[in-house]
Every structure is written in structure tokens, then in C-alpha cells.
Amino acid sequence: MGFRFGRAAAVAAGVAMIAGAALAHEHMGDVPDTPAAKAVVARHQSFKQLGGAFKAIFDELKKDAPDKAVIRANAQKMNALAGQEASWFPKGTGPEAGVKTDAKPEIWSDPKGFAAAVQKLQTETAKLQQVSVGGDVAAIKAQVQATGGACKGCHDKFRVPDKD
Known part of the structure; x- marks a missing residue:
């Protein structure tokens, strides 16, 4: 039984949310040439990297013999990206930036949350990186x-839900 059943659904949902967030913004179309719009595009690219790293780990864990080096490298990448995440949301990079974003206004109206x-x-x-070592x-x-x-906790409160 193990990992592939039970809890795997919760993990899959988390991976799907991250990967979905990244892929949903891959085709952003014309982007205004403003600092705020450029920040939104950079944020989307960063989330795409974060989601890709998480998906790579999850994919390894589905294998009978996961490649621990791949897991370690992607856990390190995730930790580095997560360390930068707060800087991805400067003031003025919400919907008012003129670029499609799934960032909710609560990011800026509830900065403590x-x-x-x-x-x-x-x-x-950080814990994931540590255990991967x-x-x-x-x-x-x-x-x-x-x-x-x-x-998921962040997506639930601070990200516009995907439309099914």
C-alpha cells in the first residue's frame, strides 16, 4: 500500500495546484512595458520554476527506485525559490498592473497573513531540503x-481559484 494510496491524493492536489498555477500563466500575451507588469511576469516565471521542481520530486517519488540526487537538487531549488517568494509581490503588482494575475488583493491588504x-x-x-539530504x-x-x-494554504487564501 504505502505512499501511492491514501495521502498521495493530498500531495497530488498540492502538486497539481502548483503546476496548474505555473502553466495557467504560460501564455500571458502582450504585456505592458512597465516595471509592475515586468514584476508580474517574473513572478509567474518563478512560480513555474517552483512548481516544476515540486513536480519533479513528486514524479521521482512515484518510481520504485527514486533518484535521490534529483530529489535533492529540486528540494534545494524549491527552498531557494521559497526564500525569494515574498519579494515577488511588490506593491502595485496586483490586477492594477494591467497584466493577468491570479494574485488576490488580500496579498497586499493582509500583509501579515x-x-x-x-x-x-x-x-x-527548508525541511524538505534537509530530509532530502x-x-x-x-x-x-x-x-x-x-x-x-x-x-495549498497560501493558494486557498491568496490566489484566485482555477476555473474548472
């Missing part, structure tokens, strides 16, 4: 779940 959500992701990605696949799987939960 958003900072707490970002801190939670940073804590969980140890190579214990069970511990990595457990931490992937916690990391996905941090992603």
Missing part, C-alpha cells in the same frame, strides 16, 4: 505532503 503563509512555505521547503524516502514523502499543505 501573507507573510505568515510565505514563512510557512519557507519552513516546509538524508535520503530517507519515507521522510521525504512525509515532508512533500507538508510542503504541499503549505502551498
